Amino acid sequence: MASSARSADSSDISTPRSTSPSPSLASARSSHRSSRTSASHRVSISSRRLTDFNPMSSVDVSAIEEAMKLASLDQHRGYAQDHYSEVKQDHETEPMEESEASGYQVIREPLWNKGLSFTPEQRVAKNLTGLLPHAMESLETQCARAMKMIQSRQTNIDKYLYLSTVKGQNVDLFYRLLMDNIRELMPLVYTPTIGDVCLQYSTLYTRPEALYISIKQRKSIRTMLRNWPGPEPEICVVTDGSRILGLGDLGVNGVGISIGKLALYTAAAGIHPAKTLPIVLDTGTNNESNLRDPFYLGLRQKRVPVDVQQDFMDEFMAAVKDVYPNMVVQFEDFDSEKAFNYLDRYRHNYRAFNDDIQGTGAVVLAGYINAVNLSGVPLAEQRLVFMGAGSAGVGVAKQLVEYYTRRGLSEKEARDKFYLVDTKGLVTMDRGDRLAEHKKYFARTDNAGHQFRTLEEVIEYVKPSALVGLAATFGIFTESIIRGLKASVDAGGLGRRPILFPLSNPLTKAECTFEQAVQWTDGSVVFASGSPFSSFTLKIGGEAGDITYHPNQGNNVYVFPGLGLGAILAKATRITDEMVYTSAAALAGSLNAEEVHMGLIYPKIDRVREASITVAREVMKAARRDGVSELPESLWVEWEEWGDVALTNYIKRRVYNPTSFEEAKGRL
Ligand SMILES: O=C([O-])CC(=O)C(=O)O
Numbered sequence: 001m002a003s004s005a006r007s008a009d010s011s012d013i014s015t016p017r018s019t020s021p022s023p024s025l026a027s028a029r030s031s032h033r034s035s036r037t038s039a040s041h042r043v044s045i046s047s048r049r050l051t052d053f054n055p056m057s058s059v060d061v062s063a064i065e066e067a068m069k070l071a072s073l074d075q076h077r078g079y080a081q082d083h084y085s086e087v088k089q090d091h092e093t094e095p096m097e098e099s100e101a102s103g104y105q106v107i108r109e110p111l112w113n114k115g116l117s118f119t120p121e122q123r124v125a126k127n128l129t130g131l132l133p134h135a136m137e138s139l140e141t142q143c144a145r146a147m148k149m150i151q152s153r154q155t156n157i158d159k160y161l162y163l164s165t166v167k168g169q170n171v172d173l174f175y176r177l178l179m180d181n182i183r184e185l186m187p188l189v190y191t192p193t194i195g196d197v198c199l200q201y202s203t204l205y206t207r208p209e210a211l212y213i214s215i216k217q218r219k220s221i222r223t224m225l226r227n228w229p230g231p232e233p234e235i236c237v238v239t240d241g242s243r244i245l246g247l248g249d250l251g252v253n254g255v256g257i258s259i260g261k262l263a264l265y266t267a268a269a270g271i272h273p274a275k276t277l278p279i280v281l282d283t284g285t286n287n288e289s290n291l292r293d294p295f296y297l298g299l300r301q302k303r304v305p306v307d308v309q310q311d312f313m314d315e316f317m318a319a320v321k322d323v324y325p326n327m328v329v330q331f332e333d334f335d336s337e338k339a340f341n342y343l344d345r346y347r348h349n350y351r352a353f354n355d356d357i358q359g360t361g362a363v364v365l366a367g368y369i370n371a372v373n374l375s376g377v378p379l380a381e382q383r384l385v386f387m388g389a390g391s392a393g394v395g396v397a398k399q400l401v402e403y404y405t406r407r408g409l410s411e412k413e414a415r416d417k418f419y420l421v422d423t424k425g426l427v428t429m430d431r432g433d434r435l436a437e438h439k440k441y442f443a444r445t446d447n448a449g450h451q452f453r454t455l456e457e458v459i460e461y462v463k464p465s466a467l468v469g470l471a472a473t474f475g476i477f478t479e480s481i482i483r484g485l486k487a488s489v490d491a492g493g494l495g496r497r498p499i500l501f502p503l504s505n506p507l508t509k510a511e512c513t514f515e516q517a518v519q520w521t522d523g524s525v526v527f528a529s530g531s532p533f534s535s536f537t538l539k540i541g542g543e544a545g546d547i548t549y550h551p552n553q554g555n556n557v558y559v560f561p562g563l564g565l566g567a568i569l570a571k572a573t574r575i576t577d578e579m580v581y582t583s584a585a586a587l588a589g590s591l592n593a594e595e596v597h598m599g600l601i602y603p604k605i606d607r608v609r610e611a612s613i614t615v616a617r618e619v620m621k622a623a624r625r626d627g628v629s630e631l632p633e634s635l636w637v638e639w640e641e642w643g644d645v646a647l648t649n650y651i652k653r654r655v656y657n658p659t660s661f662e663e664a665k666g667r668l
């Protein structure tokens with residue numbers, strides 16, 4: 001593991017050393033290891049448990065007792081005593097290399113396992129003969145079997161669990177499967193199914209897949225980060241579970257989102273799975289049903305106050321910078337106030353961005369740029385109503401303001417195009433309640449003392465050309481609201497089309513369905529939703545025939561993988577506004593002729609990986625323009641000479657692509 005390169009932490013006695021194990025030690029260890037992953041995990045966990053807890057705290061006493069019990073259990077297996085003394089001398093052991101592994105060690109390490117794709121030569125060389133059935137299969141055949149199994153499962157949760165098992169056994173198979181069937185499988189590993197998974201995470205739990213960092217162990221954050229078995233992660237997705245999708249506070253169960261997003265970093269942008277790190281920060285939960293659930297896996301306490309969490313967050317970010325200085329940090333699904341605070345606080349000194357504010361902002365901007373073209377309502381006449389004024393609502397609106405200012409409007413002119421609505425009605429300065437800080441920027445002052453309490457009143461008053469939903473309330477875009485939107489667009493001239501983006505996730509929180517949007521606008525809608533809807537066919541019959549309408553999925557999955565990949569490959573020291581804005585512009589321009597012809601505003605989801613490469617390339621260039629890329633000057637000079645082709649090639653050579661059967665031959 002490259003852990004020997006991690007920086008030392010004086011508060012942590014398990015400072016890594018780069019001593020190699022002696023051959024006898026290595027073979028003694030290997031007899032106890034089933035895999036590199038579990039080996040390094042075991043070593044780190046035992047050394048942490050017995051040495052790092054502060055015995056003054058009550059929690060720690062029981063943890064130490066528990067660790068002692070575990071150690072004595074291990075002793076029964078003739079393992080712990082020797083092993084532990086080794087660990088004490090050599091706190092971080094060198095992990096086994098793939099080339100050293102043999103037999104079950106190979107098969108049981110998901111990153112090394114090739115399932116039935118091992119060739120006869122590999123089977124002999126790796127002592128796998130007899131451990132596998134005779135059949136030798138291509139990755140494609142293994143995928144076909146897995147698809148058959150998935151299709152035979154009745155519920156989406158069962159399908160998710162099957163996929164999760166595949167991921168835990170054979171990483172290449174999981175990602176080949178996901179990449180080749182992204183339209184069918186993304187809804188299982190991501191929204192909407194991941195929402196249900198998060199709701200039940202503690203019950204569904206079978207194995208750890210993330211770092212679980214609780215505020216009770218805040219003094220050992222560095223140790224916990226080092227315990228992660230993957231070598232030098234390049235990207236982490238961190239949540240505190242306080243606002244998971246539109247489902248609210250799910251506490252530690254929200255970790256499913258970090259896991260799901262990172263699966264898409266790999267499937268949609270090719271970041272190596274071993275370089276991804278899902279993290280949940282456990283600072284308690286205010287979700288009563290979690291607190292009552294006997295299986296709940298998180299801290300059984302109310303959330304700590306905001307200022308306490310702020311300190312914890314500072315400690316976490318500092319630890320990340322020490323242990324993995326190059327890692328990009330994606331903040332995910334923090335409740336709005338924290339989301340804005342942390343972004344402001346860390347964006348200048350860390351490689352960090354917020355997916356809900358910036359990722360969603362960029363993806364909606366990309367869709368909006370294309371939607372305006374289709375709508376027939378000129379940019380100057382556009383007026384937008386937002387239902388929802390949280391991190392996503394405000395983040396999106398700000399991204400769109402930036403677009404307008406770049407198109408020549410003053411900031412005030414741009415801002416005046418936006419009408420944000422929350423549960424109390426139109427957000428105005430004189431509404432009489434205490435406005436959250438992040439809403440103030442868009443609070444209207446031109447309402448002449450009048451308050452608009454409902455969305456209907458606001459539609460009637462504003463006569464918008466676009467309606468965006470980020471309110472996490474199912475069905476809040478009623479028939480009369482959608483017809484009202486259509487009427488205000490029609491009033492400007494026939495042939496104009498309303499823009500309607502019900503963006504809340506998962507589907508149970510969508511502000512309206514695609515079918516409703518089509519029906520209530522007589523098919524004229526330009527539509528994007530956060531979670532995927534199926535195409536809808538309007539049965540007209542007769543001469544005219546039926547019409548099939550295609551929805552768009554305006555989900556940040558079109559942005560965060562490419563934004564993260566671009567930041568990593570550019571070695572960006574920060575993630576600048578220019579990089580985020582550029583990701584949107586690049587995405588908007590990434591549709592091919594067929595997609596344009598179909599009237600889509602995003603590339604088809606099957607092409608998300610291609611789009612991500614384009615986004616990553618443009619993000620890299622933006623990092624260079626902003627002077628935050630630490631890549632050698634000579635590379636940039638060369639790319640400037642050769643243009644996008646060379647840079648695209650550079651990216652493509654660095655992305656993970658699960659090897660096919662033939663390519664796999666040379667691997668071991
Ligand atoms: O996870 C998703 O599908 C999009 C997102 O960031 C959210 O809804 O919070």
Ligand SMILES: [Mg+2]
Pocket residue numbers: 245332333355356
């Ligand atoms: Mg999110």
